Amino acid sequence: MQLKNPILGLCQQAKFMLSAAKVDQCPDDAGFEVAFAGRSNAGKSSALNTLTHANLARTSKTPGRTQLLNFFLLDDDRRLVDLPGYGYAKVPIPLKQHWQRHLEAYLGSRESLKGVVLLMDVRHPMTEFDTMMLDWTVASGMPMHILLTKADKLTHGAAKNTLLKVQSQIRKSWGEGVTIQLFSAPKRQGLEEAYRTLANWLELEDKAQQ
Numbered sequence: 025m026q027l028k029n030p031i032l033g034l035c036q037q038a039k040f041m042l043s044a045a046k047v048d049q050c051p052d053d054a055g056f057e058v059a060f061a062g063r064s065n066a067g068k069s070s071a072l073n074t075l076t077h078a079n080l081a082r083t084s085k086t087p088g089r090t091q092l093l094n095f096f097l098l099d100d101d102r103r104l105v106d107l108p109g110y111g112y113a114k115v116p117i118p119l120k121q122h123w124q125r126h127l128e129a130y131l132g133s134r135e136s137l138k139g140v141v142l143l144m145d146v147r148h149p150m151t152e153f154d155t156m157m158l159d160w161t162v163a164s165g166m167p168m169h170i171l172l173t174k175a176d177k178l179t180h181g182a183a184k185n186t187l188l189k190v191q192s193q194i195r196k197s198w199g200e201g202v203t204i205q206l207f208s209a210p211k212r213q214g215l216e217e218a219y220r221t222l223a224n225w226l227e228l229e230d231k232a233q234q
């Protein structure tokens with residue numbers, strides 16, 4: 025892919041920074057941050073790895089790093105944040121409550137957070153976790169970009185139908201601040217559109233024009 029902007033280079037040099045179990049353990053709230061969220065198995069690790077050409081998300085799944093927020097440094101001012109993706113049935117209730125409380129606080133209070141990327145399996149969109157994330161993100165006045173992952177598992181027509189259906193449902197219930205696209209990690213489908221959103225939120229666009 026021939027991207028003129030520096031987002032590709034920055035993503036390729038992403039490095040694990042720290043894990044935070046609570047909002048007060050986050051790095052200084054300065055610069056620009058983009059957070060990734062998705063119910064477990066939605067394809068978040070695969071998407072993060074494809075976007076960064078690294079093994080970031082496996083890092084997030086290693087013991088001791090399965091905390092609330094995993095921060096990855098792109099440069100001195102910019103970070104990607106991996107949020108916990110949990111299947112409701114699998115996570116003990118006290119941990120779920122802890123995550124909900126702190127996630128909501130993070131989304132509601134983090135000045136440097138410029139947008140949230142929400143990942144949904146195109147075959148199982150709009151789970152309870154997804155509507156909760158939509159509610160919190162939109163209530164915080166934060167832009168959201170949805171990746172409908174595993175698009176390669178459906179025919180082109182079926183994937184497109186799901187995209188249109190989910191898009192219309194979201195517009196009706198959550199308004200215009202949410203954008204959505206199809207994505208496939210193995211096919212590298214939708215990469216350019218996803219990078220464009222990241223570059224925009226991380227304020228890398230001006231440099232892209234140079």
Ligand code: GDP
Nearest residue numbers: 064065066067068069070173174175208209210
């Ligand atoms: P996470 O729990 O959200 O981090 O999900 P993973 O990235 O670990 O993916 C869960 C499963 O879905 C794994 O078996 C992946 O190989 C598979 N997967 C993830 N993204 C894609 C995709 O775009 N296409 C296909 N065919 N499989 C995918």
